[in-house]
Amino acid sequence: MNGVGRGGSERWGVSGRPDTGLSGWQARGVDAAADRIGDVTENPPRPRVPLLRRLADDSVFVLSGWSLGLAGFVVVVTGVSLAAGLLVVWVGVPALAGALLTARGLAHVQRAQLRHRLHREAPTPRYLRPAPAAGRVRRALTPLRDPQSWFDLAWALLAFVTGTVAVVVAVSWAALALGGLTYWFWQRWLPESDGSLVELLGWGSGRQAESLLNLGIGVVAVLLLPGVLRLCAGLHGGVADVLLCSRARLQGDVQRVVDSREAARDAEAASLRRLERDLHDGPQQGMVRLAVDISRARRQLDVDPARAGEILDEALVRARSTTQELRALSRGIAPPLLVDRGLAAAVGELLQRSPIPTTSTLGIPEDLPPHVETAVYFAVAEALTNVAKHSAASRTALEITTRDGHLVATVTDDGIGGAHIAKGSGLAGLQQRLAGLEGALTVSSPAGGPTVLAASVPLPGGTGA
Template sequence: MTDALVTSPPAPRPAMRWLRDTGYALAALPVALVALVVVIALVASGLGLSVVVGGVFVLVVGVYAARGFAHVERRRLAALSGRAVPEPAYLRARAGDGFWRRSLTPLRDPQSWLDVVWSLVGWITAVVSFCVAITWWATALGGLSYWFWERFIPRDGSDAQSLADLIGLGESRTADVGLVSSIGVAALVTLPFALRFAAVVHASLASVLLTSRAELQGRVARVEESRESAHRAEADSLRRLERDIHDGPQQRLIRLGMDLGRARVQLAQDPATAARTLDAAVAQTREAVEELRALSRGIAPPLLVDRGLAAAVGEMADGQPIPVRVTADLPPELPLAVETAAYFVAAEALTNVVKHSGADRADVALEAVGGRLRVTVVDNGRGGAAAVPGHGLAGLRERLAGVDGALVVVSPQGGPTRLRAEVPLR
């Protein structure tokens, strides 16, 4: 299973950008004028008739109409930017609400009134965008083609002066064509900037009124999901740790107690047998210590706090049964939550490599790239790793979600396996 990291959409080609900006700016005025006429008529009628029952329903219809125009504008914003635009979560009536409360729910939604405000004021920036776009295109196209259609302009009469003549460049056709063509070239050169300005003027107001609240709702939802993911990951880790302690060191310590009790009884009767029992107890002690040391790798070690992530991962790598090379390119200080998450990623990944991959070597790379801490673990094993619910990789994904991180696992059959995790440096 592979999860793609969140990346920005590729920048469009200049010609595509021109077309998007032109289409957005030229269509802004017709859409805004229709929205203005429809919404202002319905909302004004609804407010004026609000003293009677029917006026309230007309006002609700006006709010729904504003929602529709807002939806159209969000689709236009998505086409302009080339990426998805957040949709607001409109207030919905609950199952037990009565007729009046259900009918008036749109009037209690703040986003609905932001949509109304957009429908009433959007025409202002739409006029600016439309005028800038149409002026620059007309100037560029008209100026560059002036050499052709200039011959059809009537020159009769004393007032038939050319632009070149008016500013003192002479009455010749060459001066006139040269001046107007130069203006067309200047307009063509500045056309991308003018179109970008025209699109941004209108899109900025639309983004503030129509998507900013949706973005805030999305951030709140992501924070809540991250918190839930962190809680789930922590609960899973505690359950796994409890199970591992019960199945491993606890059983060995119980056997160790039994061996020591048996040795005490044997010591007076058969010292040789007691000595062998004590040797077995010593072996059990060593194995219990090794298992506890292995379990401690799943808990943030003191070395992580004292000397940082690179040293902690290096020590953990030294304790693996296979050679592990660690490379680190990190800033001097990292947030403890980021270091802890990265350490758990490296620990869980190396545990999976040792247990399941059949690899005889692995590489761990720690680096800070673009405001994110990247952990990459590569092994030369058999591949086929998958994020199965309840297992290591799924737990890693939950833990990373708790810190707004992301996980990518590329593990074709036959190997190699490449795991990459990214955690924001915040």
């Protein structure tokens, strides 16, 4: 891999030779990995809904939203007014808490409508719960200290406004469409009058001209009806989504950060324990044996110089072996080639050391952060090690590319399959390491193969092709 510095976009063939393309099994594996990584790195797309069902869903959502808004407005206004009037005798406090709980119940129904009718993700926030040892008074007053309860109250007030606007516009537009399409039938019962719309437009006169004009208006209204209903449902649903679901998404983001930090701490602790164990079982024992050999040689130096020389030769061999073990351990912390020349060169060295013939496509951007380079390097190293040890594969393919703001490394082999992320395995530790960086690890390994391992790490600022 001489001449490969930081970053790079090269194709490498078996044992580091240039490659001309991916074979069929490799391409299928890479495509499957791309689909799985897309599910992890992107928000899943909303399902495509047939036009008639969407029309029905929007209509039901608008009507049910207005009904919920009306019920919420009545309950909230009544509860708040009652609480304000009785606040001086403290009876108003439970009344206000009751209004908040009622608004919470209506908010749950509205979130269900968002999921089933508008096909949106509508997460439910975590409401403040009283402590197990809290008394009755504290339990009754808990809704007053919960921010989301007040968001629910605000939604109950605004939902009546947005629901009324949405239902008036939707019903008026539907009436316009129905009236225009059927005008030819019921116009016979209308009295004749001068100055009709068709005459004002200069398009003729008489009932036939009026029928044609209204028929055209009705057809246009019918064609635009799905869009108008979608707009009305979006208006009402957008307000509900902001007030009822935004805090839940924020809570989810915070929880993911907390989980990633815990995963990073666990991965670091596991790495330190493994390093301590490896040092104790390997180089430390070698150094102890080396000290013993040197002490023996010193005692034999005057008595039997030849034997002392043999002992020193053995000690020299042991010192070199210990040095190799220390180098191997340091490579597990941060390979010098990765630090000095970047991810492309370090991955190239892994490919050259791999006992399985490997083709690779490296599309690595410039100036990657050290934590991204380290995570992807160890993901590739662990994947190639598993292939060599367990897969019985004859060929391996590696692809590193940017996708949807992530750096994605995909390793595909034609082995026997059966790989899985099991607790205590190297893949489980790798998954934990990636989770600490808000990354993801996916493994697809059906019996008989092929096995596809895909590791993704988010890039700073979400850059990437």
